[in-house]
Each structure stands twice: as structure tokens, then as C-alpha cells.
Amino acid sequence: MTPRDLALWRAARPWLDVRANDVHTLIAWRLARTLLALRPGADEAVVLPAIILHDTGWKRMPQDKLAKAVGPNPQFPELQRDHELAGVEIGSEILRRLGLGLNDAAILGIVDGHDTTRAARSPEDAVVKDADKLWRFTPHGVATIGGWFGTPAPETLAMLEDFVLPSLLTPEARIMAQGFLAEGWAAAEREERMNG
């Protein structure tokens, strides 16, 4: 990480120790860097800080409701909006305190609505949204989501393929997602072959 992102990460980290958000953030940060390299035109000084701050708000949500806030049939869907608003508050305090000379309004504008808006509101927003969702396709994402919903890997992979893949905004992210899916299906199949 650059000194800028390391400073942001250290400030955000105390807010990221719920629902595996720390590892989620580190993986999404790396995926965003890859998307930025494949897709020139988005400002990395907006994308990468937005990724580090985007899910800080989950820590302020009632912890017993976290697992039921997302997914196909969420019991507490309002927490999706609430964690965005809390993330804007936490992120703006961090940006103000660190004084890195960044475009705070653009960064916080992406945090605000990162889950509850579907369309890309800017090239930077598209990369953040796709990097955030791409994490779900990684081995850590498949295992973590499977844990939340109690779904075995093949079921999680089918859900990602049918519902999340079509929602990705950039062709680069769709290709990356298909690479992760190939690995995920191979791992699931290997499990079956080795046991059967």
C-alpha cells in the first residue's frame, strides 16, 4: 500500500473488525487496483480511499442483526442504507483528521449509496462497486457468504453466477468474476471427486 492508503487503512481498521470486513476491504482494495490498471479513466485517488472507507459503517449497526441485513431475503434491509450513512460520518471524520488533501466530497459520495444504488454514478463509482462485488467471487468471499447464509459452495457459486455476475458494471470485472467462478467450481468439484 502507498503511505496514503496505509494511513487510511490504519484509521479505518478499528471500524472493520465485524463480518470479516477487514479482509473483505483488503481484497477489494487489491481488486480495485487491478480494475484501475485494466480500465484507465477512473481516478485512483478517489477509488482506493473510497474502498478503504466504504464499509466502516457496519461496526455501528446492531451486531445481532448483521447476518440478516443482506442476501436474497434480508430481514433487516434498512441496515444497508444505515451502514452507508454511518460510513459517510466515520469516513468524513477520518478524512478530516488525516488531512491528506483528497477530494473528500467525491470519496464520501461513493460511500453514500455504494450498496443501495445500482447504476454507475461516475467511472470511479463503477470501479468501487465492481471491486466490492468481485470480492464475493474470491475463495474468501465464497466461504464468508456461505457462512452467513449457511449455503454450501455450489449453492453460493450458483447464486453469484445467476444474480451477481449480471449486475457487474464493467466488462473487465465480468471477466475477472468468471475466472474466480472457474476456480470456485473446480474447488467444489475437486471436493466432490476426492470424497466420492
Ligand SMILES: [Fe+2]
Ligand atoms: Fe457495504
Ligand SMILES: [Fe+2]
Ligand atoms: Fe463491501
